[in-house]
Amino acid sequence: MKKIIILLSFFFLAISLSAQNLEYETKNNIQYYNATLNKSDKYINERCVLDIYYPKNKKDFATIIWFHGGGLTGGNKEIPEALKNKGFAIIGVNYRLSPKAKAAKAIEDAAAAVAWAFNNIASYGGDKSSIFVSGHSAGGYLAMMIGLDKKWLQKENIDANQIAGLIPFSGQCITHFEIRRENGIPEKQPTIDPFAPLFHVRADAAPLLLITGDRELEMLGRYEENAYMARMMKLNGHKETKLYELDGYGHGMTEPAFPLLVNEVNRILKEHQK
Numbered sequence: 126m127k128k129i130i131i132l133l134s135f136f137f138l139a140i141s142l143s144a145q146n147l148e149y150e151t152k153n154n155i156q157y158y159n160a161t162l163n164k165s166d167k168y169i170n171e172r173c174v175l176d177i178y179y180p181k182n183k184k185d186f187a188t189i190i191w192f193h194g195g196g197l198t199g200g201n202k203e204i205p206e207a208l209k210n211k212g213f214a215i216i217g218v219n220y221r222l223s224p225k226a227k228a229a230k231a232i233e234d235a236a237a238a239v240a241w242a243f244n245n246i247a248s249y250g251g252d253k254s255s256i257f258v259s260g261h262s263a264g265g266y267l268a269m270m271i272g273l274d275k276k277w278l279q280k281e282n283i284d285a286n287q288i289a290g291l292i293p294f295s296g297q298c299i300t301h302f303e304i305r306r307e308n309g310i311p312e313k314q315p316t317i318d319p320f321a322p323l324f325h326v327r328a329d330a331a332p333l334l335l336i337t338g339d340r341e342l343e344m345l346g347r348y349e350e351n352a353y354m355a356r357m358m359k360l361n362g363h364k365e366t367k368l369y370e371l372d373g374y375g376h377g378m379t380e381p382a383f384p385l386l387v388n389e390v391n392r393i394l395k396e397h398q399k
Contacts, residue, residue: 192267197303327363
């Protein structure tokens, strides 16, 4: 038993050292729409950009696309510190915000940014079959919308089922409250329409890991929405849906959730290698 423990210790130490020896580069404010569209729309040209952080001396790395939160009305792209130096590329995405643009435009932008990753990550050394989509709050909502409602990525000639995994943090599963506000629907009136991830539950979607804060500390109904999403995905035959509730953490539950994201990415990558 001691020999096994020692061998495992050396194995994980080797992985850690390998990750530490990687050199990373960041490229900022890359436009993910084409030049014609950027020239035709000042707000798209200004807002629809992404940053990519990637290992320069590694090939076929996985990529995590991260959508920021902010209720679809605020926030800015970020490369979370907790995801750095793990051997992955991280893509932080800006998208158009309400009320300057209709909230649905954020979903279009999320799909365009994911399509950019599929079309370009190989040129950075990455593996386009290992692209994961995540985000917090509004960002988690966007991750689910483009991963479950296939029409958004179909517009970009991408099959949403090519996504390796969906890992939304505290995402809204009913229709987003900003979209409901735009349509005069009260905050406490739950709505499940085509702008709700719950509307698009299906058996053949990418693996789905739902993470929320404590149900007593979270935003209004957020845990319960995710619990219902998990149940309906399973009832529809989806075999890889999991739900984690982080006891003691409220809506700002990203720090304890990041290790769960990394573990899920590594789990799926390991499955793909079998």
